[in-house]
Amino acid sequence: MRTQTLLLGQTFVADGNPFLEPWQEVIHINSAGALLIEDGMIRAVGNRNDLLCDHPQAQVQDYGTHLICPGFVDAHVHYPQTAIIASWGKQLIDWLNSYTFPEEMRLANPDYARQIAARYLDLALDHGTTTMCSYTTIHAHSVDAFFDAAATRGLRSVAGKTCMDRNAPDGLRDTAQSAYDDSKALLTRWHGQGRATYAITPRFSPTSTPDQLSALGALWAEHPDCPMQTHLSEQPDEIAWVRDLFSNARDYLDTYEMHGLLGPRAILGHAIHLEPREIDRITESGAALIHCPTSNTFIGSGLMDVAGLAARQIPLGLATDTGGGSSFSMLRTMAAAYEIAQLRGTALHPAQLIWLATAGSARSLHLHEKIGRLAPGYEADLTILDLASTPAIAQRAGQARSVWEVLFPTLMMGDDRAIADVWIAGHRHAASSG
Incomplete structure (x- = not known):
């Protein structure tokens, strides 16, 4: 049987170009998200409870409130x-x-x-x-x-x-x-x-x-x-x-x-x-x-x-x-x-x-059908972001009124300490800071 790995966390999902369409319509963060990896590829993206139920045999990596992004x-x-x-x-x-x-x-x-x-x-x-x-x-x-x-x-x-x-x-x-x-x-x-x-x-x-x-x-x-x-x-x-x-x-x-x-x-x-x-x-x-x-x-x-x-x-x-x-x-x-x-x-x-x-x-780079999105059929290159990686970021995220306000301090003040994990073609690479 092929090994399946199920990653749980918040997921960043892009279905279009947020510069050409309203970002609210094409970019979403699922706070109870999950994705299934098999043979180096993303096989499914969805809600954690659904994927846990559908794939009980999968190895589970729970990232809690960390954000799972494309690499x-x-x-x-x-x-x-x-x-x-x-x-x-x-x-x-x-x-x-x-x-x-x-x-x-x-x-x-x-x-x-x-x-x-x-x-x-x-x-x-x-x-x-x-x-x-x-x-x-x-x-x-x-x-x-x-x-x-x-x-x-x-x-x-x-x-x-x-x-x-x-x-x-x-x-x-x-x-x-x-x-x-x-x-x-x-x-x-x-x-x-x-x-x-x-x-x-x-x-x-x-x-x-x-x-x-x-x-x-x-x-x-x-x-x-x-x-x-x-x-x-x-x-x-x-x-x-x-x-x-x-x-x-x-x-x-x-x-x-x-x-x-x-x-x-x-x-x-x-x-x-x-x-x-x-x-x-x-x-x-x-x-x-x-x-x-x-x-x-x-x-x-x-x-x-x-x-x-x-x-x-x-x-x-x-x-x-x-x-x-x-x-x-x-x-x-x-x-x-x-x-x-x-x-x-x-x-x-x-x-x-x-x-x-x-x-x-x-x-x-004309690689948009292979990488850059969390979607079935894409290569499982992933970056996992800790959205409270430093005291300064954590205190600002703690005052946030939306998921985007939680994320924004990491984009402005984050560094390698925010990289909780990296996956390359479906294999976990332990970041030196993680």
Whole structure:
């Protein structure tokens, strides 16, 4: 007989997009909820008494008043930057030159790449993240290190070789041909193997020549089921640099589109300072935009218009942007997203914040039929939240008048102490803080 596990607790259930429909109609917390896990999959979601009655043979894990959520999905990270997170710096270009590029050169050593990949994934797991979409370095073995470490932990993961053939130090540049060849070989090795997805990955237009962008566009045309990830319109100085480098482009987005790097599986990080034409083309293309709020404030990039872009029905995800972002925690990232939206005149509801960190990010990665929801047929990647993990959070939750007021302090003040448990493909992973 197959082993069934029944988890009891409060359950976060999403049946739609709370940015396009009233959140009250599509997001619900069942205070007497339960879900059934079998063979790594969610088989049933419902009321605890009903599922206990229907599945008396199941092993039971009772989480009491803890909230059972889909595992957090971090849609834009740089695992090679793990060791330099929270480094003092100025803005984007200075930060890249001072910290990012020197650290990425260290990953030329395969042993160091494996060490950092393991460290990053363990930190992410301790913060409740069960899927991540990562950049690597130009070194092919940095991709192998990440996917190997993710497979060892059973994680669903997305990554690709970061391609750069100009405006980077010696030792961190490839060529148009080697970017194509290495990416194709890695794609063949990893894409669709286990829980791995390969993402074609030009870092951003300033570090790729038109020839390299075209080569990667050609590779994407050959493998359109792969995602393509890159950066877009993070800072004004960056945009001015792009304008100088690509004088024939209409705007920053056009530097990708003219080389075949825009489409429904494009994943575009930051997207803060967009022109109206760019927003129109992103909408038409079906590309996803990834909000990196702690990074955008830490490096002084600006305030993404989440509500305005969501209203255009553009797929949106949420991300820590480790290590330009200042935290490994998606809870802290949700708090920063709330604060940025407030500065733009919108108070995001907690239902919208958790949706961004789960179903929204899963949709941006085209994994929304596999992860990001508590629903039958989805993979059992789960994060269990203790909604009273610290005295400060507990005292505020104790004054709450609704379940959302109980949850909100954890989103604003929670950290790894709030992660009571993590489940990966139906297997319990004991968080170091739990």
